[in-house]
Structure formats: structure tokens, C-alpha cells
Amino acid sequence: MTDRTLAGLVSEEAAAAYDRLHDAVHLPVGVGPDKFDLAEEPARELLDAGVITFAGHGDGRLVRAVHPSIALRRLLDRQHRHLAALQTDLAGTWQRFAALVSPVSGLTDGDLQASDVRAVRDRAEMARLAAGLYRSPRRLLRATFTARSGDEPTTEGLLLPPPDSIAAGVEFRMLYDAPHASDTWGSYSIEQSVRAGEQARVRQTVPLKMMHVDDTVALVTIDHTGAQGALHIESPALLKLLAEWFDAMWTAPDTTPIGGKVPDELTPARHKVLTLLASGLTDESIANHTGTAVRTVRRHVSALLEILNVDSRFAAGVAAVRRGWL
Incomplete structure (x- = not known):
């Protein structure tokens, strides 16, 4: 664990440079052990972040660190802006996918099948496909799950990673939305899945349900709950796009690991x-x-x-x- 003031908000080198400057109160601009070199990357990072200021002119120019409370506020504001931009990027990626495959774009079942995308309308078939895909990965499962709807589920319907798959090193990555995680059944199912070896993370919102297996096949609901059906996808281009979308959400700052x-x-x-x-x-x-x-x-x-x-x-x-x- 580090005690650096700006740890986690800037690079380790920039955090160390900030603390050095703050402890010294001010340093002259220049090259040397008792000076602050503006040509170095940590100094440029702090300057771009707006957490250092200058005083004086010419050879007497000095560098000061802004007060830690101000520095932290500015960096937190930058985090907010980054999150907003990331949400925009995620939305844009999903819109690209929807424009390509969603039936509301005008594609018929025949068009979808010709593009390695098949519409699945029957809810029982959707459930069978989802359960089969969840248990089938040999390398990596990327999956999303939204708040349930309809009848109360039972423990017999709980999907858990197969023990032999976990032992073989298969990764089960599951993204849940906050409404599901806060639901009584949802919290129970997530807890059991994590105990069985699933890697679970939570986001405030997840737009749909998906099972994406080994970059070879995916099942994606057309709407948030799956009431309008799903798409069974084998198109390499669409699978790649879905994987990028999932990976962006998985590593986003506002996605929280469970366990x-x-x-x-x-x-x-x-x-x-x-x-x-x-x-x-x-x-x-x-x-x-x-x-x-x-x-x-x-x-x-x-x-x-x-x-x-x-x-x-x-x-x-x-x-x-x-x-x-x-």
C-alpha cells in the first residue's frame, strides 16, 4: 500500500514528484537534484493535470504544488469527465452493434441467418441455449446479466461454473447490473457463483443479457430483459465487436469487482x-x-x-x- 497523496489518480512517478514538490514547498525550474525538471514525463503529467503552479520569472522561476485538497478535487473532476467519455464510447459501440444486427433496423430473419446471425424468438429455446453456452467455454466466457423479470427463480435453475472447467483454468467473467445485485435472489445467485469460481463485477446499468463463448459464438438479447427474443451470433466481425464492448465495460472505472x-x-x-x-x-x-x-x-x-x-x-x-x- 502506498501513502502518496495522488496515488491511483496519476502515475506512480508523477505521484512521487508531486509529494517531493509539496514537501519542498517550492523548487526552482531546472535540471538537478534540488530542481524540478519540466522536461521529464512526471512533471509534464502534473502540469497537464493542473496540480502545479509557477512563481517568478526567468532564472528565478519556481514551481509549487497546489494544495492537496485542490489537487485531489481537480483529479476527481478529471475522473468524472473520463467516466462520462467512457460511457459515451460504450454507448457508441452498442449503437454500432444494434445498427448491424437489431431487427428494428429492418433486417429479416433470412438476412440475419445469411450473416451468421439467427433470431431466436422462443423463450424456452433461449433458456436452453443460454444454459448450454454458460457451461461450454474452454477458454473464456464473457457474460452480462440484467435484473430478472417474470416468475420467481429456483435454486434448481442456478447456473454455476463447472468445477472441472474452473480446475482447467477456464475464466467465467460475469457482469451484473446493480438492480440484479441488490435483489434478494440476485445477491444469493451471485454469491454462490463467486464461491464456485466465477469472476463477478457490478455496474450501475447493463443494457442487455449476453453469453459470449471463446470468441466463437454468442447469444444476445434484443432488449433489456429478453422479452423480444435474442440473437444467436457466429459472425466473427460481430463477435469481435461484442468482445470489445464487454471488455470496455469489464475494465471501466465504474465497474466494481465482487469478492x-x-x-x-x-x-x-x-x-x-x-x-x-x-x-x-x-x-x-x-x-x-x-x-x-x-x-x-x-x-x-x-x-x-x-x-x-x-x-x-x-x-x-x-x-x-x-x-x-x-
Whole structure:
């Protein structure tokens, strides 16, 4: 763990340069052990981030670090802008996919089959295909799941990674939306799947359900719940586009891992609350997910803000990532 002020928000070298400059109060511009070289990459990174200022002119020009609170606020604002841009990119990628394959674009079943894309209308067939694809990967499953609808599911319908696949090193990557993660059944199924070896992450929103197996075949719902059917895809171009879309969401800053090692500084209960908080869930949803009272969740949130020395839920997520807790 690092104690650098800007750790996780800039490169390690830039964070070290900021702390050096802050500790020195100011340094003259130039090359040397007691100077600040603006030609070096860490200095340029800090300058671009707007967390250093200048005083004086000519040979007497000095460099100062802005106050840490200001620096952190500017970098958090930059994170917000980055997230907004990323959401736009994700939306654009999905729009490209929808324009290519969605039936509402005017493609008929015959057109879709000719392009290695087949429309699946029957819900029972969709369920059979999804279950089969989930259990079939030999290398990597990329999957998304949205909040359920319809009849109450049963434990007999719970999909878990096959033990022999996990033992063989197959990766099961599952992205869930926050409404599903906060649902009683959803939280139970995610917990069981993670225990079985699934890699699970949560996002505030996921637009549809998908099973994408080994870059060879995918099943994608046409709408959010699958009520309008799904597309069975074997087109290499479309599979690549879907993989890029999934990978962008999987690594996005606003996607939160579930499970993992509990930091020594936190109890398991607080670590779970932190994970759900960072996923964007409300206190009420976290309480539902963890089976605790809302007031208990609020006590945990207050304690987390104090431990992380921040004053907002978003800042808590950023600080937790910087510490390696998420």
C-alpha cells in the first residue's frame, strides 16, 4: 500500500514528484537534484493535470504544488469527465452493434441467418441455449446479466461454473447490473457463483443479457430483459465487436469487482458494503443485498468515509481503488 497523496489518480512517478514538490514547498525550474525538471514525463503529467503552479520569472522561476485538497478535487473532476467519455464510447459501440444486427433496423430473419446471425424468438429455446453456452467455454466466457423479470427463480435453475472447467483454468467473467445485485435472489445467485469460481463485477446499468463463448459464438438479447427474443451470433466481425464492448465495460472505472481478499483494515461486512457502495447501490439496496438494517448500512458507510478520510461516496470508491481495496 502506498501513502502518496495522488496515488491511483496519476502515475506512480508523477505521484512521487508531486509529494517531493509539496514537501519542498517550492523548487526552482531546472535540471538537478534540488530542481524540478519540466522536461521529464512526471512533471509534464502534473502540469497537464493542473496540480502545479509557477512563481517568478526567468532564472528565478519556481514551481509549487497546489494544495492537496485542490489537487485531489481537480483529479476527481478529471475522473468524472473520463467516466462520462467512457460511457459515451460504450454507448457508441452498442449503437454500432444494434445498427448491424437489431431487427428494428429492418433486417429479416433470412438476412440475419445469411450473416451468421439467427433470431431466436422462443423463450424456452433461449433458456436452453443460454444454459448450454454458460457451461461450454474452454477458454473464456464473457457474460452480462440484467435484473430478472417474470416468475420467481429456483435454486434448481442456478447456473454455476463447472468445477472441472474452473480446475482447467477456464475464466467465467460475469457482469451484473446493480438492480440484479441488490435483489434478494440476485445477491444469493451471485454469491454462490463467486464461491464456485466465477469472476463477478457490478455496474450501475447493463443494457442487455449476453453469453459470449471463446470468441466463437454468442447469444444476445434484443432488449433489456429478453422479452423480444435474442440473437444467436457466429459472425466473427460481430463477435469481435461484442468482445470489445464487454471488455470496455469489464475494465471501466465504474465497474466494481465482487469478492476478493478482504483488506486487513476492514471487516468482511464493511468490505462488502464498500463493494456495493462503489457499484452505485443505495443504502436501501445494500441493506437488501446484505440482509441487514438500513441504519446498520449507514453506520458502515459513515465508518468507511472516516477510514478513507473522504466526504462522499464517489470519493470513497476512488480512495478504495487507490488503496487496492477494490
